[in-house]
Amino acid sequence: MDSWHVCAGYLRSGGGRVDRYAVQLLPHQTRRIGEKWLAVSSSGDHVFLDDNQLQALSGGHIQDLSLDMQARLKSRFFIGSHGQAGSRRLLASRKAARHETVQTGPGLHIIVPTLQCAHSCQYCQVSRSLSDAGHTLSKEDLHSACDAIFQSFSPSLTIEFQGGDPLLRFDLLQEAILRIEELNRAYRRRIRFVVASTLHQLNEDMCRFFGKHGVLLSTSIDGPAALHNRNRPVPGRDAYERTLIGIDMARGILGHHAVSALMTTTKASLEFPEAIVDEYVKLGFQDIFLRPLSSYGFAKRNQALLGYKSEQFQDFYRKALARVFWWNREGVALREVYASVVLNKILSPFDGGYVDLQSPTGAGQSVLVYNYDGYVYPSDEARMLAETGDVSLRLGRIGTPLSALQASPVQQALVAASTVSEVAGCRTCAFQSFCAPNPVDAQAQFGRFDAPVLTTEHCLRHQWLFDFFFETIRNADDELLDLLHTWARPAVEESVCAE
Numbered sequence: 001m002d003s004w005h006v007c008a009g010y011l012r013s014g015g016g017r018v019d020r021y022a023v024q025l026l027p028h029q030t031r032r033i034g035e036k037w038l039a040v041s042s043s044g045d046h047v048f049l050d051d052n053q054l055q056a057l058s059g060g061h062i063q064d065l066s067l068d069m070q071a072r073l074k075s076r077f078f079i080g081s082h083g084q085a086g087s088r089r090l091l092a093s094r095k096a097a098r099h100e101t102v103q104t105g106p107g108l109h110i111i112v113p114t115l116q117c118a119h120s121c122q123y124c125q126v127s128r129s130l131s132d133a134g135h136t137l138s139k140e141d142l143h144s145a146c147d148a149i150f151q152s153f154s155p156s157l158t159i160e161f162q163g164g165d166p167l168l169r170f171d172l173l174q175e176a177i178l179r180i181e182e183l184n185r186a187y188r189r190r191i192r193f194v195v196a197s198t199l200h201q202l203n204e205d206m207c208r209f210f211g212k213h214g215v216l217l218s219t220s221i222d223g224p225a226a227l228h229n230r231n232r233p234v235p236g237r238d239a240y241e242r243t244l245i246g247i248d249m250a251r252g253i254l255g256h257h258a259v260s261a262l263m264t265t266t267k268a269s270l271e272f273p274e275a276i277v278d279e280y281v282k283l284g285f286q287d288i289f290l291r292p293l294s295s296y297g298f299a300k301r302n303q304a305l306l307g308y309k310s311e312q313f314q315d316f317y318r319k320a321l322a323r324v325f326w327w328n329r330e331g332v333a334l335r336e337v338y339a340s341v342v343l344n345k346i347l348s349p350f351d352g353g354y355v356d357l358q359s360p361t362g363a364g365q366s367v368l369v370y371n372y373d374g375y376v377y378p379s380d381e382a383r384m385l386a387e388t389g390d391v392s393l394r395l396g397r398i399g400t401p402l403s404a405l406q407a408s409p410v411q412q413a414l415v416a417a418s419t420v421s422e423v424a425g426c427r428t429c430a431f432q433s434f435c436a437p438n439p440v441d442a443q444a445q446f447g448r449f450d451a452p453v454l455t456t457e458h459c460l461r462h463q464w465l466f467d468f469f470f471e472t473i474r475n476a477d478d479e480l481l482d483l484l485h486t487w488a489r490p491a492v493e494e495s496v497c498a499e
């Protein structure tokens with residue numbers, strides 16, 4: 001239901017009296033989930049309805065519903081009192097809160113100092129390079145990138161160093177951090193530095209520098225040693241062991257909290273959902289991000305070797321998440337990050353800022369990537385596409401003013417292709433308050449931003465995730481519901497996407 005309708009309802013007033021009042025039916029969308037109907041209002045609030053309740057709501061027969069249900073529909077913006085400007089203002093502010101992170105300007109700035117890396121991971125999206133030549137950011141571009149970051153009005157800036165492995169050019173990393181800190185004496189923003197690395201090159205001097213400048217580390221752990229070493233080959237076949245040495249060193253000098261880890265699900269991972277989760281518990285991590293394989297860049301070429309059907313990922317995800325819940329019941333705090341992104345959308349009025357589900361897209365609006373090739377890209381995935389020769393997502397040269405990048409035809413096309421109210425398919429989707437098309441994904445999959453949204457892997461994956469978590473919420477006991485609400489609280493780290 002997209003428009004406003006007037007009908008009648010009854011609500012209990014302060015003294016217990018039941019008053020008849022004129023009701024406005026507000027826009028909402030519905031979707032069958034299991035035996036119930038899910039209804040989502042334009043504020044992003046939801047209710048579950050049976051067939052009769054849905055009929056009463058859609059037919060405007062609000063008086064046929066229980067007083068409790070009428071009150072719930074009113075507080076969740078499915079119905080409003082006719083002519084009440086206050087409710088409209090409240091609804092507008094609830095909607096605005098869901099888009100706040102996109103409106104404050106780019107908060108995540110990814111600098112790629114080099115494409116060099118000693119690993120030869122089959123799923124690597126960027127085809128790492130062993131040589132420096134032509135694969136490293138020039139000093140001039142590095143300085144311009146550091147200066148450009150402050151053109152964003154965002155009061156909080158996360159600067160993330162990606163690669164390749166940025167520790168292979170620690171000199172550039174140091175130079176950038178010192179320059180940004182120097183500039184920030186005047187700008188006075190809240191700054192957070194993150195380095196995404198295998199940690200194989202980490203040494204104590206680097207740790208001491210990171211400690212002095214509050215730098216956090218993000219690494220990759222794909223699971224137990226055998227699986228990790230299979231996914232991430234290095235000449236000595238000891239990638240896992242060397243990353244663990246790095247984690248121990250960093251935790252010893254910087255503190256336990258200073259290192260986080262990400263995993264990528266390959267075909268080989270599918271057999272080990274529980275073992276992967278147990279590995280994260282064994283290593284003392286409090287977050288695990290169960291990420292599907294990306295089909296970007298060079299990873300796309302290895303799909304036959306590494307890829308799997310979406311049903312296989314869903315099965316893996318269900319089992320791994322059940323294990324995470326099990327650990328929490330045992331008293332071990334462990335959060336699954338993808339779940340918390342989706343739960344944040346469903347259960348919290350405040351958006352955590354997850355770039356891939358923002359409408360319009362966070363790519364180029366809340367994230368910018370300053371790549372080693374001297375160009376600015378709207379997201380990490382966009383620069384990965386460039387490695388395969390598709391440079392259509394370049395926004396401009398590093399040093400181009402932010403206003404010009406955002407007015408560029410590429411950015412405008414990204415915005416148009418990701419605004420749910422403009423995209424057929426999203427316009428009638430029950431998840432439109434939580435989700436959005438991902439035009440960068442569409443470009444990777446179909447070679448165009450505006451591919452029919454319902455055919456994209458991004459859309460199908462998120463339809464499944466939202467269905468799954470709405471069903472999980474509906475069936476959760478109090479203990480699980482408490483955990484889901486805890487995970488739903490926005491956390492700044494969600495906007496960071498490290499490899």
Ligand code: SF4
Pocket residue numbers: 420425426429430431432435436437438453454458459460462463
């Ligand atoms: S991308 Fe798909 S799931 Fe997301 S709002 Fe659009 S139609 Fe719905």
